[in-house]
Amino acid sequence: MSEVVNLAEKFAGFSEHWAPRIVARYNDNDIRIVKVEGEFVWHSHPETDDFFLVLEGVLDIELRDRIVTLRPDEIFVVPRGVEHRPVARQGEVKLIVIEPTGTPNTGDAATATQVEAL
Amino acid sequence: MSEVVNLAEKFAGFSEHWAPRIVARYNDNDIRIVKVEGEFVWHSHPETDDFFLVLEGVLDIELRDRIVTLRPDEIFVVPRGVEHRPVARQGEVKLIVIEPTGTPNTGDAATATQVEAL
Numbered sequence: 206m207s208e209v210v211n212l213a214e215k216f217a218g219f220s221e222h223w224a225p226r227i228v229a230r231y232n233d234n235d236i237r238i239v240k241v242e243g244e245f246v247w248h249s250h251p252e253t254d255d256f257f258l259v260l261e262g263v264l265d266i267e268l269r270d271r272i273v274t275l276r277p278d279e280i281f282v283v284p285r286g287v288e289h290r291p292v293a294r295q296g297e298v299k300l301i302v303i304e305p306t307g308t309p310n311t312g313d314a315a316t317a318t319q320v321e322a323l
Numbered sequence: 324m325s326e327v328v329n330l331a332e333k334f335a336g337f338s339e340h341w342a343p344r345i346v347a348r349y350n351d352n353d354i355r356i357v358k359v360e361g362e363f364v365w366h367s368h369p370e371t372d373d374f375f376l377v378l379e380g381v382l383d384i385e386l387r388d389r390i391v392t393l394r395p396d397e398i399f400v401v402p403r404g405v406e407h408r409p410v411a412r413q414g415e416v417k418l419i420v421i422e423p424t425g426t427p428n429t430g431d432a433a434t435a436t437q438v439e440a441l
Contacts, residue, residue: 209391210398229400231374231421234352236398256349260396273327278378280328280354282347301376303349303421 212238212260216299225302225310235306242297247290248312253305255283257291262298266291275300330356330378334417343420343428353424360415365408366430371423373401375409380416384409393418 210228215238219226223245225237241264257266259275266273266281267290273281283289304310309317328346333356337344341363343355359382375384377393384391384399385408391399401407422428427435 207400207402209393211394212396212398229374229398231372231400232403232423236374236400254349256347256354275327276329278330280330280347282325282349282354284325285350305350 210236212301216240222297223310230306231303233306234303235308237302237304238299239302240297240299241291241293243293245291246311246316247288249286249288250283250304250308250312251286253308254285255289256301256303257281257283258301260299260301262293262300263295264291264293264298264300328354330419334358340415341428348424349421351424352421353426355420355422356417357420358415358417359409359411361411363409364429364434365406367404367406368401368422368426368430369404371426372403373407374419374421375399375401376419378417378419380411380418381413382409382411382416382418 215226215228222240222242225239227235228238229236257275258280259277261277264275266275266283269288275281311317333344333346338358340358340360343357345353346356347354375393376398377395379395382393384393384401387406393399429435
Protein backbone atom coordinates (compact mmCIF):
# COMPACT_ATOMS: atom_id res chain seq x y z
CA MET A 206 0.00 0.00 0.00
CA SER A 207 1.10 3.51 -0.73
CA GLU A 208 2.72 5.41 2.15
CA VAL A 209 3.47 9.03 2.91
CA VAL A 210 6.81 10.15 1.49
CA ASN A 211 8.57 12.75 3.59
CA LEU A 212 11.06 14.40 1.28
CA ALA A 213 13.37 15.69 4.03
CA GLU A 214 13.72 12.18 5.45
CA LYS A 215 14.35 10.73 2.01
CA PHE A 216 16.99 13.34 1.17
CA ALA A 217 18.71 12.61 4.49
CA GLY A 218 19.15 9.01 3.39
CA PHE A 219 21.80 9.56 0.73
CA SER A 220 24.54 11.97 -0.28
CA GLU A 221 25.68 10.97 -3.79
CA HIS A 222 25.24 13.47 -6.58
CA TRP A 223 23.46 12.69 -9.86
CA ALA A 224 22.14 9.43 -8.37
CA PRO A 225 18.35 9.62 -8.41
CA ARG A 226 16.24 7.70 -5.89
CA ILE A 227 12.73 6.57 -6.64
CA VAL A 228 10.47 7.68 -3.79
CA ALA A 229 7.04 6.99 -5.31
CA ARG A 230 5.34 5.74 -8.43
CA TYR A 231 2.47 7.47 -10.20
CA ASN A 232 0.92 5.39 -12.97
CA ASP A 233 3.94 4.32 -15.01
CA ASN A 234 6.18 7.14 -13.84
CA ASP A 235 8.91 7.28 -11.23
CA ILE A 236 8.91 10.19 -8.82
CA ARG A 237 12.65 10.55 -8.29
CA ILE A 238 14.61 12.79 -5.94
CA VAL A 239 18.16 13.74 -6.70
CA LYS A 240 21.01 15.86 -5.33
CA VAL A 241 23.21 17.47 -7.93
CA GLU A 242 26.29 19.66 -8.05
CA GLY A 243 28.42 20.70 -11.00
CA GLU A 244 27.79 19.66 -14.59
CA PHE A 245 25.81 16.79 -16.02
CA VAL A 246 26.14 15.55 -19.62
CA TRP A 247 24.33 16.88 -22.66
CA HIS A 248 21.49 14.50 -23.51
CA SER A 249 17.92 14.22 -24.62
CA HIS A 250 15.02 11.82 -24.14
CA PRO A 251 13.44 11.12 -27.52
CA GLU A 252 10.32 9.51 -26.04
CA THR A 253 9.54 11.58 -22.97
CA ASP A 254 9.35 15.06 -21.53
CA ASP A 255 11.59 15.66 -18.53
CA PHE A 256 10.03 17.24 -15.44
CA PHE A 257 12.16 19.24 -12.96
CA LEU A 258 11.05 20.83 -9.69
CA VAL A 259 13.80 22.50 -7.70
CA LEU A 260 13.40 22.31 -3.91
CA GLU A 261 16.71 23.82 -2.76
CA GLY A 262 19.50 25.61 -4.59
CA VAL A 263 19.82 27.06 -8.06
CA LEU A 264 19.88 24.87 -11.16
CA ASP A 265 20.73 25.94 -14.67
CA ILE A 266 19.23 23.85 -17.42
CA GLU A 267 21.30 24.59 -20.49
CA LEU A 268 19.50 24.27 -23.78
CA ARG A 269 21.25 24.69 -27.11
CA ASP A 270 19.81 28.20 -27.56
CA ARG A 271 19.44 29.49 -24.00
CA ILE A 272 19.92 28.77 -20.32
CA VAL A 273 16.92 28.35 -18.06
CA THR A 274 17.60 29.08 -14.38
CA LEU A 275 15.46 27.39 -11.75
CA ARG A 276 15.25 28.50 -8.13
CA PRO A 277 13.34 26.80 -5.29
CA ASP A 278 9.69 26.10 -6.02
CA GLU A 279 10.22 26.50 -9.73
CA ILE A 280 9.27 23.91 -12.37
CA PHE A 281 10.56 23.41 -15.87
CA VAL A 282 9.61 20.71 -18.34
CA VAL A 283 12.17 19.93 -21.03
CA PRO A 284 10.14 18.78 -24.03
CA ARG A 285 10.91 15.37 -25.44
CA GLY A 286 13.78 15.31 -27.87
CA VAL A 287 15.24 18.62 -26.73
CA GLU A 288 18.93 18.46 -25.87
CA HIS A 289 19.72 19.76 -22.42
CA ARG A 290 22.36 19.76 -19.72
CA PRO A 291 21.60 20.44 -16.06
CA VAL A 292 24.36 22.37 -14.28
CA ALA A 293 24.44 23.33 -10.59
CA ARG A 294 26.96 26.18 -10.47
CA GLN A 295 26.19 27.48 -6.99
CA GLY A 296 26.53 24.43 -4.76
CA GLU A 297 24.26 21.49 -4.17
CA VAL A 298 20.75 21.46 -5.56
CA LYS A 299 17.92 19.22 -4.42
CA LEU A 300 15.20 18.46 -6.89
CA ILE A 301 12.35 16.22 -7.90
CA VAL A 302 12.36 14.75 -11.38
CA ILE A 303 9.64 12.65 -12.92
CA GLU A 304 10.36 10.16 -15.65
CA PRO A 305 8.57 7.15 -17.06
CA THR A 306 9.73 4.02 -15.21
CA GLY A 307 12.82 2.68 -16.93
CA THR A 308 13.96 5.95 -18.49
CA PRO A 309 17.78 6.24 -18.33
CA ASN A 310 18.73 9.61 -16.80
CA THR A 311 21.24 10.33 -19.56
CA GLY A 312 18.87 9.30 -22.31
CA ASP A 313 21.12 6.29 -22.95
CA ALA A 314 21.05 3.07 -20.93
CA ALA A 315 24.80 2.55 -21.49
CA THR A 316 25.81 5.73 -19.68
CA ALA A 317 22.91 6.17 -17.27
CA THR A 318 23.20 6.24 -13.50
CA GLN A 319 21.63 3.27 -11.81
CA VAL A 320 18.36 4.42 -10.26
CA GLU A 321 17.62 2.89 -6.88
CA ALA A 322 14.41 2.80 -4.92
CA LEU A 323 14.74 4.33 -1.45
CA MET B 324 8.22 26.66 -25.87
CA SER B 325 8.25 25.52 -22.29
CA GLU B 326 8.83 28.24 -19.68
CA VAL B 327 9.85 28.34 -16.05
CA VAL B 328 6.88 28.00 -13.70
CA ASN B 329 7.28 29.93 -10.45
CA LEU B 330 4.82 28.35 -8.05
CA ALA B 331 4.54 31.38 -5.74
CA GLU B 332 3.59 33.59 -8.67
CA LYS B 333 1.07 31.06 -9.92
CA PHE B 334 -0.53 30.66 -6.50
CA ALA B 335 -0.81 34.44 -6.21
CA GLY B 336 -2.95 34.44 -9.34
CA PHE B 337 -6.09 32.89 -7.87
CA SER B 338 -7.91 32.41 -4.59
CA GLU B 339 -10.70 29.89 -5.22
CA HIS B 340 -10.62 26.61 -3.34
CA TRP B 341 -10.84 23.20 -5.00
CA ALA B 342 -10.29 24.84 -8.40
CA PRO B 343 -7.08 23.39 -9.86
CA ARG B 344 -4.97 25.34 -12.31
CA ILE B 345 -2.78 23.67 -14.89
CA VAL B 346 0.71 25.16 -14.68
CA ALA B 347 2.64 22.72 -16.86
CA ARG B 348 2.27 19.58 -18.91
CA TYR B 349 4.50 16.53 -18.71
CA ASN B 350 3.86 13.95 -21.41
CA ASP B 351 0.09 13.48 -21.22
CA ASN B 352 -0.24 14.67 -17.65
CA ASP B 353 -1.33 17.97 -16.19
CA ILE B 354 0.75 19.46 -13.41
CA ARG B 355 -1.98 21.21 -11.44
CA ILE B 356 -1.78 23.50 -8.44
CA VAL B 357 -4.72 23.89 -6.12
CA LYS B 358 -5.71 25.66 -2.91
CA VAL B 359 -8.07 23.73 -0.69
CA GLU B 360 -9.88 24.23 2.60
CA GLY B 361 -12.53 22.09 4.27
CA GLU B 362 -13.93 18.88 2.84
CA PHE B 363 -13.94 17.54 -0.67
CA VAL B 364 -16.19 14.71 -1.88
CA TRP B 365 -15.51 11.00 -1.65
CA HIS B 366 -14.39 9.77 -5.04
CA SER B 367 -12.01 7.53 -6.92
CA HIS B 368 -10.28 7.46 -10.28
CA PRO B 369 -10.64 4.01 -11.83
CA GLU B 370 -8.03 4.61 -14.51
CA THR B 371 -5.31 6.59 -12.80
CA ASP B 372 -3.28 7.01 -9.64
CA ASP B 373 -3.63 10.40 -7.95
CA PHE B 374 -0.43 12.25 -6.99
CA PHE B 375 -0.41 14.76 -4.13
CA LEU B 376 2.49 16.94 -2.96
CA VAL B 377 1.65 19.35 -0.14
CA LEU B 378 3.53 22.67 -0.25
CA GLU B 379 1.84 24.56 2.60
CA GLY B 380 -0.62 23.50 5.28
CA VAL B 381 -1.84 20.13 6.51
CA LEU B 382 -3.99 17.87 4.37
CA ASP B 383 -5.82 14.77 5.47
CA ILE B 384 -6.51 12.24 2.76
CA GLU B 385 -9.27 10.06 4.12
CA LEU B 386 -9.30 6.49 2.84
CA ARG B 387 -12.03 4.02 3.78
CA ASP B 388 -9.78 2.28 6.29
CA ARG B 389 -7.46 5.04 7.53
CA ILE B 390 -6.55 8.70 7.31
CA VAL B 391 -3.24 9.77 5.78
CA THR B 392 -1.96 13.15 6.97
CA LEU B 393 0.32 15.15 4.70
CA ARG B 394 2.45 18.07 5.85
CA PRO B 395 4.62 20.36 3.69
CA ASP B 396 7.07 18.53 1.46
CA GLU B 397 5.21 15.27 1.79
CA ILE B 398 3.94 13.17 -1.11
CA PHE B 399 1.18 10.59 -1.23
CA VAL B 400 -0.06 8.66 -4.23
CA VAL B 401 -3.63 7.35 -4.03
CA PRO B 402 -3.65 4.17 -6.10
CA ARG B 403 -6.12 3.95 -8.95
CA GLY B 404 -9.56 2.84 -7.93
CA VAL B 405 -9.09 3.64 -4.24
CA GLU B 406 -11.83 5.78 -2.76
CA HIS B 407 -10.54 8.87 -1.01
CA ARG B 408 -11.58 12.26 0.30
CA PRO B 409 -9.14 15.12 0.79
CA VAL B 410 -9.96 17.28 3.83
CA ALA B 411 -8.10 20.40 4.96
CA ARG B 412 -9.11 20.76 8.61
CA GLN B 413 -6.51 23.32 9.68
CA GLY B 414 -6.96 26.16 7.22
CA GLU B 415 -5.88 26.56 3.63
CA VAL B 416 -3.57 24.05 2.02
CA LYS B 417 -1.54 24.58 -1.15
CA LEU B 418 -0.61 21.53 -3.14
CA ILE B 419 0.49 20.11 -6.43
CA VAL B 420 -1.54 17.32 -7.97
CA ILE B 421 -0.71 15.45 -11.15
CA GLU B 422 -3.38 13.83 -13.26
CA PRO B 423 -3.58 12.63 -16.82
CA THR B 424 -4.89 15.44 -19.01
CA GLY B 425 -8.67 15.34 -19.01
CA THR B 426 -9.07 13.56 -15.66
CA PRO B 427 -12.07 15.00 -13.76
CA ASN B 428 -11.01 15.95 -10.21
CA THR B 429 -14.01 14.20 -8.67
CA GLY B 430 -13.57 11.09 -10.79
CA ASP B 431 -16.82 12.03 -12.58
CA ALA B 432 -17.05 14.56 -15.39
CA ALA B 433 -20.57 15.57 -14.33
CA THR B 434 -19.48 16.85 -10.92
CA ALA B 435 -15.89 17.86 -11.60
CA THR B 436 -14.48 21.33 -11.17
CA GLN B 437 -13.51 22.96 -14.42
CA VAL B 438 -9.74 22.92 -14.67
CA GLU B 439 -8.22 26.06 -16.13
CA ALA B 440 -4.78 26.70 -17.47
CA LEU B 441 -3.00 29.56 -15.72
